[in-house]
Amino acid sequence: MADKDPSPAEDAAARKKEAEEQAALPYKWTQTIGELDLSFNVPGNLKSRDLVVDIKKLTLTAGIRGQEPIISGDLPHAVRVDDSTWTLSTNSDGTKSVEIHLDKVNKMEWWAHVVTSAPTIDVTKIQPENSKLSDLDGETRGMVEKMMFDQRQKEAGLPTSDEQKKMDILKKFQEQHPEMDFSKAKIQ
Template identity: 55%
Template sequence: MSAPAPVDTVPPELSEAEQKALDAQNAEREKREQEALPYRWRQTLQDLTVVVPVPPGTRGKQLDVSLQKRAIRVGLKGQEPILAGELAKEIRVDDSTWTLDDSREVTISLEKADQQTWWAHVVTSAPKIDTTKITPENSKLSDLDGETRAMVEKMMQMGKPSSDELKKQEMLRKFQEQHPEMDFSKAKIG
C-alpha cells in the first residue's frame, strides 16, 4: 500500500481580527528579538544607523571598527567583537562613517548601495524584521537629489490643468457670470 500523494493546500484566510492578533503577536516577538541584540538600529531608504554600546570611558584608540562592502566588525581591540558578521546587503564603504559618542557608544552610519530597499536585519545572523510593516518618514521634495526631485514634481503635475487650460477656464467662468441666461452645461474647453 502506497502513501497518499501530498495535496497542495492553501492556508485558510484569516479574519480581520485574527490577522490583527497575528500581526500584534509577530510585532511583539520582533520587538523582543530586536531588544535582545547588543546594538540598536534604524534605517531610511538611503542609510542605516547602528548604535553599539561600549564600556563608559572607552577611547577611540581602543576600538576595532571595520566596515567593508558586505561585512562589519565593531568591538574593543583584543576582545570578541560586539557586532560582527555579513551585512544583509552591500554598503558604500567610502560614504559610511563611525563615531565614538560620549565615550560610551559607537554610532555607525552605513550608506546603502541600493537605496530603494529596506533591510530586514543589519547582519545576516540577526533575527529579521518584517519590512512590509515599515512606515517610512515623510520626506520633503528638498531632501531629494535633483533628478529624482524633477521626476517627482513632473509626476505631481500629471492630471493637473496647464496654465493655458487654467486661463481658458477662468475666461469661461467670467463669460458665464456676464451671461447667466446662456446654458453652458455642454460647453467644452479645447
C-alpha cells in the first residue's frame, strides 16, 4: 500500500514537533546545499584555548575544555576538513559564541541533522534560496551559462552551441577542400 500524503493538520503537527526538537538542541544550525553552519553560546570570559573543536571528515566534537561536549557525534555525510573552520565571536551583549562552518563534500544534498544522534528535519520541506550565477564556481557557472544559452537557442529554433560548433567545423573543412561535394552531407 502506498504512503498517503499527510493531511495539513498532520503536516503542521510534524513541523511543530520538528521545530521544538531543533529549538531544544544546545546549538543552532543552518545550511545551504554546499555548506552547514552551527553556533552555540559560551560564557563571555572564555578564550579560544578554553574550547575544544575537533572537525574530522565524518565526526565533530565541540565544547568547553574539561566539560561534556556541546555537540559530539558522527556526521551524516563527509566534510572537507581543510575548508571547514571555527571561530569564537563576541556578541553585542558581551556573551560569546562558537561558530563552526562545515564545507560539505557532496554539494548536492541536504543534511537531515548535524550529527546522526540528533533529531532530524524533513529535508523535503527545505525551500532553497535562489542562487545567483555569481555564487557558482567558474566551471559550474560556465556549464550553467552554456545550458541556458542552448535552451534559449532551442526555443528560438536556432542551433545549440554544440550544433553551431559542428557546423563551423564543417564549413571550415569545406573551405579547405573545395573539390569535395558536401551537398548530401548530414550533420548528426
